[in-house]
Amino acid sequence: MSMRPSSALVLALALSGCDAPGLRAPPPPEPTTAAASPTPTKPADIAWGTAIKWHEWDAAQRIAAAENKPVCVVVYADWCPLCKELAPEFTKPELVRAAAGLVMVRQDQDDKPAWLEQRLGKYGNYLPRVLFLDPNGSVREDLQSGHPRFPYFYASMVSDRLIANMRAAAASSRH
Numbered sequence: 575m576s577m578r579p580s581s582a583l584v585l586a587l588a589l590s591g592c593d594a595p596g597l598r599a600p601p602p603p604e605p606t607t608a609a610a611s612p613t614p615t616k617p618a619d620i621a622w623g624t625a626i627k628w629h630e631w632d633a634a635q636r637i638a639a640a641e642n643k644p645v646c647v648v649v650y651a652d653w654c655p656l657c658k659e660l661a662p663e664f665t666k667p668e669l670v671r672a673a674a675g676l677v678m679v680r681q682d683q684d685d686k687p688a689w690l691e692q693r694l695g696k697y698g699n700y701l702p703r704v705l706f707l708d709p710n711g712s713v714r715e716d717l718q719s720g721h722p723r724f725p726y727f728y729a730s731m732v733s734d735r736l737i738a739n740m741r742a743a744a745a746s747s748r749h
Contacts, residue, residue, distance in 0.1 A: 675744025
């Protein structure tokens with residue numbers, strides 16, 4: 575009986591620079607596209623936790639302007655497996671601390687709010703997407719995930735990049 579290493583182990587080894595014989599890192603996960611997955615009749619709950627205060631888009635804009643804080647918009651869908659993997663990252667203390675400097679918005683893409691297409695539609699339709707906006711509402715295109723094809727896609731296994739970008743967005747508004 576041959577034992578195959580888990581993909582998490584292979585990825586961890588690859589990210590650490592380990593070149594163990596017979597182990598190849600899997601390619602980075604591809605985001606889910608809305609067209610690729612039908613919406614089930616009963617959406618699954620995603621565990622976002624309760625440590626972060628999430629705002630609706632309209633309220634977030636008012637808060638950002640009044641407090642001179644940047645906005646972090648997390649676009650997801652309940653049926654999206656990669657969104658389900660990313661959501662628990664928002665319960666981790668380091669990410670919660672980084673979120674404190676931002677106005678946080680969580681938006682289910684399947685709700686199809688007009689503002690999402692109007693304001694952020696040009697940044698893709700893949701899931702999950704995380705975008706940072708300055709207090710005036712302009713997207714910070716310099717704060718990206720590093721994914722070669724999907725610049726605003728953040729995988730759960732590399733949440734350190736998300737945390738770094740959250741901190742960078744918050745720090746820029748303090749100057």
